[in-house]
Amino acid sequence: MIRLPVFLAMLGLAIPLAAATPAAATTCTSRVVDHTVASGDTLSRIAKAAYGEEGHWPRIFEHPGNASAIGNNPNVLTIGTILKLPPCPGSVTVAPDETAVPDPEIVAETQDDALLPSIIYIVTGDDWAPYVSKDWPKGGMATLIVKAAFEEAGLGDRIRVHHINDWNAQIKELVPANRYQLTFGWAMPDMGFWKTCNRLPADMQVRCSYDKSKPILTTTLGFFREIGRSDLAEMTFEDLKTARLCRPTGWSTFELVENGLSPDNWVGTDSPAACFNLLMQGEVDFVVLNRFTGIATATEMGIRQNVEMAPFTVPHRIYLLAHKDNPLNTTGYLDAFNLGLQRIVDNGKYGQISSFFNDEFARRAGGK
Template identity: 30%
Template sequence: MMSKWFVTGIFALAATPLAAQTSCDVTHTLQGGDSLLSVAEQYYGDRSRWSVIYYANEVALAGNLVNVPVGVELTIPCLETANRKADPKPLLQDDAGIKLLTGSNYAPFTDQDWSGQGLATELVNAALEESPSPVPFSLTWENDWSQHLFPKLDNKEFDMGFPWIKPDCNADPENERCVNFHFSEPIFNILVRLYVQDGDSLAFEKDDELHGKTLCRPKGYFTHDLDREDRQWLTKGLVKLTQAESPEACFNLLTEGKVDGVTLNEFLGYQKIKDMGLADKVKTLDRPISTETLHVIISKRHWRGTTHLYRFNAGLEKLKSTKRYEEIVSRHLGLFWGE
């Protein structure tokens, strides 16, 4: 599955217009020397759109993103240029037994203005539909994410929240998320990327290449990947972290030469570079900082927490065994990269 993909760098950021898409809805037979990056570049004119092809062919690729098997036939889907009709949500009701909490401004995962209100929203809905004896649920949008974990979920005002990144609870069992919340099985995996000024010679092939560097990540964002057991960049003072007010502020510091790199998830980084017109000033390094997983989260103090967790995980497992999971993911990725 997706966890295999961070073994090697797989992105070269390019703000390529949709017009560069040469052909789609065709079949490509993998040849020697092919990679998902090269196939994406061939058909979409942009290596960064490889994930659209991956999710459309996940079964055929058997989860392999690096050494793709020669001879496998890949379906090359068309990128979305308009909001195709989202999946219906028959279980979604205003007054329901299970109360879900999410927030907007997190496209393509959760956003009230995005198709289907986001990739994660559609996956959670579909998993609940596939759960044993499905029951109705309500969905509340709270755009102040700082209110979600504490107090709203911790006080059991809501039964489940999404999507949340799970820290490494084995390495850091005292992390407040690990102490206070149950995590579902992963809904989706994302890469955390490192962005530097175009022309910078930094390659980041090994961790120690960042020693002595200053990185920027916005205030309030997780930092566990920077200080994991095999790095301890922050604890040992090997890397300096600047926590600016926003992603935009981080990129401004980068272009002003006040930090050496910006680290954000691949979707947010791509979108901000595009919005700020920085495609010719900022580049993405091939090797990611980390791979993170998105989850549904439930308070450990919830008296039915483990029941809710079991039901959701069972539904998610069933969903992933069907074509519907692939179809939802492929549609949203196609829409995101096709903008």
């Protein structure tokens, strides 16, 4: 495996070069650009050619539409696939403004008297940087995406976002009681896989009471391992079925099961740090966290130089939710949000938001 500088390896990982044929270079700009996958391409090679660093491959993976086209193995790409490359690192130096001049056609679709109340209150957490946190510009990446999408839909003046650090209260009490009409920051099960709610873990069945938007964002779910574990060096995604995985209790595991992993060998803890403690003690093989949470936790614990991400991933998608039984039919706001979300993807604002927060995280984590 190619060994990168520690920080860049933690932001992504060093992925082996899959073929001798050079990747067809695409130069990044301050805007989103297309890249057509050529023979020999891997995400790390594309990132190296476009951004100058292999470790920036998760930026590409996480852009809307890319994860579905790529799958779990960034080493294996289908020739001819068109991927969207977000702006160059460092090209977006200020958090983009969420305000917009909405498309009249979108406004015509969203300005419906049936969308009540006229002011809609949205709740999220305050402890999941860089996605949702009042300590980050604009309230975090997910918060800014939500606001920008509603602005594009012509509904920016109707929404109010509040941060409350009790996720269970949000989904089990505050939204069902209509104190808030929408909530975001949630993973949701693929009911095409689960079929019925009673197959879900008991504490996750409440999510069947909600309708979801299109994904606000996709995160790279990292499988963090201790550097130097020779027994894990050649492990593939398929081998994870027998590996000891640690993920904090109460955090979603839908994606893991939906991608063929069994919970038989999983270990639950009360925090990401507790999982990393078990990893360093040799009691688990991998800690499963989104890449930002994994890097931030390892940094705080002083073990960033001792852990790395394995060369596979699972996309972890985050949604805006509306309760199905809300008497004001606030699920209609999801349709408006979806229109605005597609608009900011198409006009490039989404890529600028993502690029800014990736760079801001790198600065705060002590990287380049």
